[in-house]
Amino acid sequence: MLRILLALLLATFAGPAFAQSVIQTDNVRVELVSDVATVKPGEPFWVGLRQTIRPKWHTYWKNPGESGLPTEIAWTLPAGAKADAIVWPTPSLFDIGGVTNYGFKDEAMLLVRITPPADLAGPLKIAAEANWLVCEDVCIPEDGKFELTLPSGAATTPAPPAVRALFEAARRRVPIESPWPARYGVSKTGDPTLIVEAKSLKPDTIRDVYFFPAEWGAIATMAKQTASVTAEGIRIPLRKGEAKTAMPERLAGTLVLTEKTADGTVKQAFDVSAKLDPAFVPTSASLAGAATGEQLSLVQALLFALLGGLILNLMPCVFPVLAMKAAAFARLAGHGQAEMRRDGLAYTAGVLVSFAAMAAIVVSIRASVGDVAWGFQFQSPVFSLLIAYLFFTVGLNLSGVFEFGGRLAGVGQGLVARGGMTGAFFTGVLAVIVATPCTAPFMAAALGFALSQPAPATVAVLLAMGLGLALPYLMLSMTPALQRLLPRPGPWMDRLRQFLAFPMYASAVWMIWVLTQQTGSDGVLYALGGMILIAFAIWLLRLGGGASLGSWMRRGLAAAAVLLAFAATLKLDDAPATAASASGGQTSGVNFAGWERFSRARMAEAVAAGKPVFVDFTAAWCITCLVNERVALETPASRRAFEQAGVVKLKGDWTNRDDEITGVLKEVGRAGVPLYLFWAPGADRPKILPQVLTEAMILSELSSIQQAKR
Template identity: 45%
Template sequence: MRTNGGTAAVMGGFRTWAVAGLAAALVVAGITGARAAPVQTEHTLSQLVAEGAAVPGQPLWVALDQKLQDGWHTYWINPGDSGLPTEVTWTLPPGWKAGPLDFPAPHRFTTGPLVNYGYEKATRVLVRLDVPADARPGGTVTLTAAANWLICADVCVPEDATLTLDVPVASSAAPDAAVAPLFAEARAALPVPSPYAASVSGGKTVITLRLAAPGLTADQVKDAYFFAENPDLVEAGAPQPVSFTKDGLVLTLKPTGRAKPGPVNGILEVTELVDGRPTTQALAIAIADGAGTPAASGGAAAGSAAAVLPLWQAVLFACLGGMVLNLMPCVFPVLSMKAMALVRHQGAHARVHGLVYTAGVLACFATIAAVLMALRAGGQEIGWGFQLQSPLVVAVLAYVMLLLGLSMSGVFTVGDRFMGAGQELTQGDGYAASFFTGVLASVVATPCTAPFMGAAVGYALLQPWYVALAVFLALGFGMALPFLALASSPWLLRHMPRPGAWMERLKQVLAFPLYGSAAWLVWVFAVQVGAIGMANILIGVVLVGFAAWLYGVTHYADGWRRRGGALGALVALVLAVTAVAAHDGGGDAAAAPGGATKVSGADGFETFSPATLDKLRADGRPVLVDFTAAWCITCLVNERVALSSDTVHQALKSRDVALLKGDWTNRDAEITRVLQAHGRSGVPLYLFYRPGQAEPDVWPQILTEAQVLDAVGSLPKRSASAE
């Protein structure tokens, strides 16, 4: 857009003032090489500023520092009712990577009925650059940023500039003291993570944002306003009435009607009266289960299917998923053990056993649902299988599997005095055996995620407690249904093999899957806590074996020998649990920032982080993200069956697919949020990002090699020069 002669004269004065002022500021500050030469455009003076020298393998922060002509403004990520955000395209040395732009908290500009979000006078946008580990100290690299922005007053002018910055590479460096105030001010202008939990609800006519901050009252808060990152979420020009309840602040927003279901990100600006003076704080809000952006930061996908499931479909999916759980290897040994006992029963007796088994399953699933919902209500970021993120729970399950296996192998038995407990809890003929077999089968099923159940459980965790309970009970009923059908069918019972000596032999054979389950759980524990924890749980396994043997050889003795054997066995079990209890919070296992387990690059996968994903996508590479856990049987089977073959590796390599792995073995809130954003409550989750595609493809929970090859094969092959 051209200006007239009067405006040109004004602009000439602006250029002279801006350049002279900036030069004077540099001299006063004594800055000698921390900044590049500024570039003057019609209404803006722009330059790049580095926080210090580049150090191989460490991040370097760079600021896009802009001074604006008085009366003019630029725009935030969401410009509001009109405008365009600032964009930067980087040209960097080989191996360097640029992260997303970190914008300061915006201001509101009102023009008639329109409201815009942006900045006036000056703005500093921060960018993290990842310096490759093979950068050579002693040299200098040139960073080039092609920036474009829209600057407006009564009229709007698109501007652009190519900015360059020469940065020295050093083996070690501290931040440049000369530019430290600039970066301190830039970081102070960024929104801070909200100390309060936030939630969003609503529909086509109204969106309600709730901030769980009981300490905020109408007497304290002068104003509150929500800047949504997604311009399709909220009408920027609409009023945002604020009210208060005993639970905190409530903001009423007007939806545009264009947003898809998904996470909500933005900034809640709260102006409080402190000693009679208004003080404004910008709180960064990230809500995984809202009705917001199609794509959240770090690859949180658009609109989760679970968020829009009707209740009847969620219940149906849960029931089907529960039925499929019976086919998972973690459930088979326990279920087989109980199914074998049915050959002793007929008619009404067998049906009662089926009902009692079902009651045990439902009781366990109801308990899991209650604990899970209570923890989530308290702010915990957890999902399906959360209990197996506790090393102590994993260790105790390993001990239980070992004891069951030893009992089935004949190392020890429990006498009639403990009917309803001990052996009767899982493998006897009484009703207590059926009930606790249902409980045990449900507990060991939690590492597994079957088809259908992912969407159903994801839906349940976003609903009120009574809806969530209904879905979890449907999941339990589906799991119990095959056994209940067997116990209730006289025809099926008649066609089962007759009791005989083969039953004892089969019971001994079924002990070995239980030993395998115990060994697998020991491995999971070692992954969670490291080598020291591995030694402790192996000591515990020896103590459990000793306790079983001691109880077995003294059980039928008389007097003090039987009591002494029982007491010795109990002491050994207590010592076994004590050996692993200290590692419940994690041990020496390598952890990535945020609690995620570091992933070895030996299989081609790097550790998942939102920043890494954003950088890879910005480079135009296809990305496969595998969210997994060591205790997830489904995940391990998929990795072995569908992701580990040479054919798959070659297909991924030939199309330059970047591989990221999010390990949820230990609790990680960041991974939990990504799972929730895709309507999942647990792993596995496979996200496949195609270049130029805003939303990822979500692969099935049960993978085959053919499915992977078909998805990857649709990408163009990498050129020979890229090889």
């Protein structure tokens, strides 16, 4: 329908133009040029319709994609002359508001071979009427009439050097004929897979592969292409387009390869014609249908977020802070009901304000750089170090090493569960900070929905999750009957407070371990050195106050020590990363024993071979991921079942940012790790497993494969 409307616009609004060799509009300069100055009767030569396009605007290829219209040329030639079809340059891909277009920016030359009459006597007159569509945010149909008059002679005379240079550049942009055989097959779901037997390619040098179908309709141009390059050639799973007709006997198009060479990155384009192979019925590693069973409405997402926030209270990463909050409530048990309510409201406010701030950060990052995911801040070594400092300082406070005083009393009281609205507020903030590495049931679908929706929905879902996290303590503070279940205050509270310091120290150690995976051993040096400086600053401040010169010097030294500790964050980006993505080797944080490292190419290759495939997306800072490995994925029974079923096990490490893994998360509608994908043998789409696994779940998934083998 969109194409019909554009055609009508082109016919209706294209203004009149008088014949000339150059047409200048507001958006495109178009000229008709020839590679010869004199023609020889019967001897072919080339003309080119050259488009010089306004910056940020584009014209269209022969297959324009989901919208647009290709440039068309109608020729008027003397009797006996012939104009061949347009030879198109290699197109570029444009994503215009989620709509995929194929076309040209800056400049394009459409080449046409002209054969003059063999009996030509006198000059050759060439007339052409061209129509084109030029688009940015809006599309404008334009046209022009062009004429060239070329003298004839006994021999061809070449055009001036500047014009010949234009044609040489244009020919370099034309795809060459593919030297490799190609075929394609159609899956049971109707989706084609293209195989180009480019066995001469070196897979590790290919950086990108894209196939531009020559005709609209057979292939869905908006579907993401994920090619795999192996020693056997190139495999590109595609999606069936909107055409109602059967797949063509031959699938034609332009294959563009981006290859890394010693001289830099090089793009090459090849015209491919793949014959339909009825015996080839492929399976694919497409993720497009993986999330279709869990498409949520806003109301469902809000409910899932609330439930996920509630369950988050039971996750191991949040327990230390919530235990502190419970102890604070017990301390308030002997106080008035009004004070309990204020404390619960302040804690809830801290949680909600933190989730609102997180939503604002997510929305702003998404608007500026694109994809963002749950727990993204833990991919920053600076954030990991600051959180390690925070856990260490809170642990010292709980151990009784120091008490916050003066202007910092409110924060300190909250962090050590001594009461006070400011303290309760900051306890809520701390609970949100430590909650982000965890993912609870119901959270995955809700977060995936939130991070793909407009800003109001993102904020609403994250606030619902925050309300779920705060709800148990809010209800406790508002319900006298529940408060009577709390134990009476006593000496046990001081012992509990001191005991709770140790989970905070353990959390600090964990964050240092995460930092090691991100920066190497240098990160440990900065973290431990910074903690010594923080402890030194606290010791100086405990020596006494007053207004004496010595007191001011101690305060100055303490401030300098803290500043020096925080200055370590400036060096973290220079520390050598140990992530697998940096070196291609093993990391000490994510255990790859018995697993292959994830790549889309390896995943596609294994699925295409009809093998069962299990993909584990994890991170060193993801506690839920680590627990799942211990209790479900790495038990002796699970390892034995994986081996007996012949499962290809792939593991993706998302400790540091990895755009390939982020893309997979987005495709399946998930906001973060853990993510578990399982392909049964011959399956076209993966099954998404729950984010909290048990050994029984894994054995159940694998049992059907083992039974089929018997």
